[in-house]
Amino acid sequence: IVFEDNDIVIDCGANYGDLFLYFCFLKNSINYIAIEPGKDELETLKRNIKDLNQFDINSKIYNFALGNENKEARFYYSPIDADSSIIKPKNFSSTYRVMIKTLDTFFNEESLNNKKIKLLKLEAEGFEPEIIYGGKEAIKNIEYISADLGPERGLKKELTLPDVTNFLLTNNFKIKS
Numbered sequence: 102i103v104f105e106d107n108d109i110v111i112d113c114g115a116n117y118g119d120l121f122l123y124f125c126f127l128k129n130s131i132n133y134i135a136i137e138p139g140k141d142e143l144e145t146l147k148r149n150i151k152d153l154n155q156f157d158i159n160s161k162i163y164n165f166a167l168g169n170e171n172k173e174a175r176f177y178y179s180p181i182d183a184d185s186s187i188i189k190p191k192n193f194s195s196t197y198r199v200m201i202k203t204l205d206t207f208f209n210e211e212s213l214n215n216k217k218i219k220l221l222k223l224e225a226e227g228f229e230p231e232i233i234y235g236g237k238e239a240i241k242n243i244e245y246i247s248a249d250l251g252p253e254r255g256l257k258k259e260l261t262l263p264d265v266t267n268f269l270l271t272n273n274f275k276i277k278s
Contacts, residue, residue: 102220102245106130109216113167113232114224114249116142116183118149121158130157131219134211138166138176138199139185168201168228169235175199186226188255204236218243223265227254230264240272 104110104124108131112120115135124131135150137143143164150160166176166187177186177193184190187201204221208214221243223229229248233240240246246269250262266276 104129104131104219107132108219109213110134110220110222111218112136112222114222114226115146115162116224118146120222121146121150121160122153124158125153131159133158133160135160135162136165136167136207137162138164139178139180140197141180142185163207165200165202166228167204167207167225167232167235169203169231171202171206172200173198174201184226184253186253186255187228187231188226190226190253191256191258202235204232204239206235208236208239208242213239214242216242220245220247222246223248225249227259227261229261230268233265233268237272240269240274245277246274 110131111134113136115137121133124133135146137146147162168187174187175196176199177189178195179185179190179193182192223232225232229250248265250265252258252260254261
């Protein structure tokens, strides 16, 4: 993907901001939107963006989760294993309540409906299908979607690849390698 100044990138499951750091390395002045429900990760993400933003990257950080419904839900927190999810993983250190918003709702709230989004990065530890399903309208404005679709869904470690890929293919996306 070739990024240009002022491109909009949404980093869902931003963690500590590795994608943000990549754009710092590229020296791109993009518009970076981070969504991270993890408590410790959020604080580190804020520090990284504050301390390392030397290239005029316009950044916004949000503390909630994306999903297929607007509601509050239990968040299984596993910062040591980086397996925190709305879906119960095998190991977690604690739980707490988080707000979930659909991608469509988020786009409406942030006036993103008429803007071209260059990239949506999804890293939700098995909750990726719900995020995509909650963005039926929003995905029409997204050029690229990069998603971790490995065996991370819940206690059975199910793959999310078939659900997400099939949904995106039926919505005019193409697989790019």
